[in-house]
């Protein structure tokens with residue numbers, strides 16, 4: 254049975270110990286010591302890292318009553334000096350103590366007991382047994398939890414036997430029988446817990462809830478404490494400052510400024526779309542005037558240079574809506590595009606079949622994809638020279654008109 258030094262003093266960063274057993278864990282060397290300050294993964298708190306005689310400890314786990322240290326290399330010596338990665342451990346202590354306080358705050362504010370806890374690499378979560386958690390309730394619990402932090406209440410642990418446990422107002426009944434380790438946030442929260450905690454609530458620094466999301470019949474509350482909350486604030490501050498500078502917005506009116514900018518963009522977009530449609534109408538009129546009439550119907554082929562396909566689509570639609578015409582419109586160049594459209598009245602013409610024919614002529618080796626309906630078909634992402642496109646489309650237009658005679 255390994256003596257757990259972190260239960261006597263969660264602030265102990267170095268210790269001396271003796272190797273009592275050498276083993277392997279998933280192919281890696283591991284040791285069991287007579288005593289350790291390394292916390293193993295347990296109770297929702299991740300394991301510590303650090304070194305044993307300068308050899309990296311990469312994982313720590315509980316095996317029966319023993320604590321197994323998985324190391325990057327075998328440890329030959331029988332006497333070891335252990336050193337914790339203190340930044341990681343203290344972070345876990347901040348998150349874990351903050352979790353006790355926040356869980357109790359939800360009990361007091363909303364009568365909600367925490368049913369699951371997770372201290373992750375970036376954020377922590379508690380699961381509450383409700384599918385409906387109003388944002389105001391979350392805000393009240395968060396405010397109460399932070400008030401407890403600022404009251405600088407002592408946090409201490411003690412061991413009680415089974416009969417004494419019943420007299421304590423524990424949030425949840427202990428999972429173990431016999432003697433139980435209790436962690437108390439003075440006069441506020443009592444939890445059966447084997448984790449590591451800060452010695453007073455002030456060291457939690459800050460508890461910030463990031464979100465609350467429904468998961469089935471429960472709500473998962475995501476939060477960060479201490480250093481993590483500070484890092485989150487610093488990051489958000491940088492982001493918001495950048496937006497403030499770009500939009501020239503006051504600090505607490507950033508969302509209004511973003512909303513305004515979006516509305517302006519939408520209005521501009523709408524006006525641009527209307528202008529494009531008017532331009533398309535105008536260009537359709539000009540194109541139609543130039544289209545040759547064969548056997549009483551008009552068929553036109555036209556190639557644009559470096560034109561937005563969206564504009565060409567608008568021109569094709571405007572042409573076919575206003576005139577009894579078959580339109581074969583192309584955009585030449587590396588980002589070429591091809592559109593075949595026909596007026597509804599010309600029911601004997603199949604735009605999709607014409608498109609296939611044009612693509613087969615342009616790319617005899619295949620590879621070009623496209624499609625559509627009998628009324629409107631298109632293909633994009635074509636690399637095609639202007640002259641070649643012009644020749645193919647004109648030949649096709651001439652054939653379509655004469656074939657329909």
Ligand SMILES: [Zn+2]
Pocket residue numbers: 349350353436444446447448449450
């Ligand atoms: Zn705890």
